[in-house]
Amino acid sequence: MMIARAARFGKRRAAVAALGRRGLRTTGSLREHRDPATRDDSFQEEIEYVAWEEAGHRLLENPIYNKSTAFDEEERKALGLRGLLPPHIETLEQQLDRAYASYSVKTTDLEKHIMLRQLQDTNEVMFYALLSRHISEMMPIIYTPTVGQAAIQFSQIWRRPRGIFISYPLRAQMRDMFKNLIARGHTGAPVDVDTRLRVNTIVVTDGSRILGLGDLGANGQSIPIGKASLYTAIGGIPGPETLPVFLDVGTDNEAILNQPSYIGWRSKRLRGKEYFDFVDQFVSCVKEFFPGALLQWEDFDIQSASPILKKYRNELCTFNDDIQGTATIVLATLLSACQQTQSPLKNRNIVMVGSGSAGCGIAEMIKMAMMQEGLTEEEAKKQIFMVDRYGVVHSGQEGLLPFQQELAQDQERLADWEGGKDGNFSLVDTIKNAKPSVMIGVTGMPGLFNEEVVSAISETCDRPIIFPLSNPTERAEGKPADIMAWSNNRAVVATGTMFEPTEVVVSKTKYTQTTKRFVHSMANNSWIFPAVGLACKVVGATRVTDGMLMGAARALAECSPGRDGDQDAPLLPPHEELKTVTRYIAVRVCQEAIREGKTTRNDEDDDGDRLLDVVERTFWTPRYKRVEIDSSMWTRT
Structure with missing residues (x-):
């Protein structure tokens, strides 16, 4: 065909x-x-075989095989389900209607998130079918921005384990954990007595930098769970082939450590050689037990994200979504904006606000794209201005990390810049001197893209491209409606989390007015x-x-x-x-x-x-x- x-x-x-x-x-x-x-x-097997010991109520507790009221009469008889289910037999479509009705009466986004997670732990087919049917509506619930709220309260709303928790005090038993996982599976991937767990995709975090929320410790496991769900819902990877992993090395968040309900290891965060040895032990287990699986690093802090990626990216199939995934989606969105404004990327100066691992990853990918358009590496580097809390990043600054040094401007180039204080140039100073047409924010600092900043970049070009990308919503550098107003509706805006479209009045009479609706794309990984x-x-x-x-x-x-x-x-x-x-x-x-x-x-x-x-x-x-x-x-x- x-x-x-x-x-x-x-x-x-x-x-x-x-x-x-x-x-x-x-x-x-x-x-x-x-x-x-x-x-x-x-190619897709249409019959699942189970042992008799796995039938009856145990089958209904298995989220992979459970069909609930969709088991037909013949299955109910053969599988010992008579009396365990109500008599009415439903189709999947009927179940989805009922599930959506239940979802719709929830009054808060967090309640909706909890309801979907409970459905996932009960009946995976229904969960993913419901998510597929309402993907636009439910994406912000199962993922950003609601997942940020769920992460903060993960210990309080925790119902059932999913994936695996590997804590530092139990490091000597790590191989045994993987052996048990292979033989017995986990809540999201129970296995039959004659099969072994097969994993294609692993999402791992240590909870040290969750979204723009910082160190959340074991509460950070909500993020790998959510990401693994999207590998299935959007990427078509079967749920049992995904594995959320939390490496529990403690937390420096005192508020979390003092919570009676906290489910993680109650200790200050492990760092240094012991930490990296622990990570190495984990990677060795992945290589041994799941060779060929994709390993995604998620929400690691600036001290560990880049060193871990640098060490392992040439050893196995792996990437860091905060560094590389973010860089990829930002580049794609930026290329789209360049197409829309009809000016190539190589002709633009860019201000990257945030010089952490994510910001530098974005800058490196933009630099590669500029080189593909004909610039040399040095030429491309000169057009990208990294800005952190101290201002534009330059070679004269002390304490820069290796990946930041690669993108630092030569201090001599700034000698003729106007403004500044003690050799440091603020974001506004940088905009006025570098005259960028693109400004990208990955700082987690709400309100950073204020009227002064937006007005400054709007004076440098006709259509400034402005991306406040931090999430969740309350951490975004600016609100699209404000950015549009401060730029006289000339800005091209994309965000890192969901915002409502902006309605702009384009003409007005005594009795009528004409508006234009701008939809701001979510440049999300x-x-x-x-x-x-x-x-x-x-x-x-x-x-x-x-x-x-x-x-x-x-x-x-x-x-x-x-x-x-x-x-x-x-x-x-x-x-x-x-x-x-x-x-x-x-x-x-x-x-x-x-x-x-x-x-x-x-x-x-x-x-x-x-x-x-x-x-x-x-x-x-x-x-x-x-x-x-x-x-x-x-x-x-």
Whole structure:
């Protein structure tokens, strides 16, 4: 069967031709692209076999196999479920209607988050089917911004374990933990007596820098749980093949340590050689027990994130989402903004506000993209101005970390700058002297992009590109509505978390007024990491390279509704198209992995059509399978 491949969002005729040259079919539209749920897939086993000992109430407690009221009469009889379920038999669609009705009466976002997490721990198929049906509405609940609130209260709202907790005091038993995990699974991935746990994607944190909230200790496990869920909901990785991991090395958050309900190791945070040895022990277990799995590092602080990535990125298939994933989505959104404002990236000066691991990761990727457009590395570096709490980062400053030194401006270049104090130049000083057309914030400092700052950059160019990217919402550097007002509605704005569209009055009479609605795209990593995970599974990637991530960024930019210069279009596609765009990005990542020789499939064919077909067949879709007793394991007396 021919698969129609979409390449058009809004006005995308030019992109269609470009995609065709890359080997992807481009007839039709992305919305018309066939959803995997409509396929007849022989590769996906439609019957699940369980041992008799796993039937009855134990089956209803297994979130992978539990179908609740969707078990039919024959299954209820064979599996010992009669009397354990109400008599009415429902379809999955009927269950989803009932679940959504229950969800809708919750009065707060946190209550909705808790309800979805309980559903996930009860019936994974229903959870992911519900999430897929209402992806735009539920993304902010299961992920940012609500996941930030859930992380703060994780110990209080904790109901049931998911994934694994590896605490430093039990480090001597770490291999035994992995052995038990392989043999017995965990709440999110229980295994049969004759199977072993298979993991394709691991998300790990130590809780040291959760979103813009700082050190939350074991409460940070909420983030890997949420990220793993999105690998499934958006990236099509089956839930049991994902593994959330928390490395519990204590916390320096006194308020959390003093909470009676805190579930983590009550100790000051481990640092130095002992910490890195503990991380190394964990990586060794991953290599031994889950060779070939993608390992994603999540929310590690500035002291550990870059050193860990540098040490392991060439040893296994791994990446840091805060450094590389953030850099990729920001670059994709920035390329979309450059397309919309019809000025290439290489012609722009950029102010990067926040010189931590995320900010420097973004700057490095922007530098690579500028070099691909023809600049030398030195030329690109001169156009990127890092700003931290002390002002513009330059070579004369002391205490810079190695990755910050790589991006520091030569102090001699600042000799002719106006303003400043004691050799330091504030954000406003930097804007007035560097004259940027792009300002990106990753500081977690709300209100940083104030009227003075926005007015300053608005004076340097006609259409300033301003990205306040910190999350959750209360940590964003600025609100889109304010930024639009202070820039006289000329700014191109994207955010790191969900904000309402901005309504702008464009004309007004005595009796009427005309408004324009600006939708601010959420430049969130959920556009990137699920696609990377899917691609790594498809080709058996051995590494996550800069080339693969650059391919992901450019693929997403090609899907921008505003790529043809529509001044009012959002920079990124709507969330309803997340899964379709993810599959498109995954194909490009697969192609880059093959071209770089970073796969285990021994396959040199990077044809887009063939890879698209494999991506489609690999993509997991939530639907019930028939459950039967495996007679070969029959031990009933």
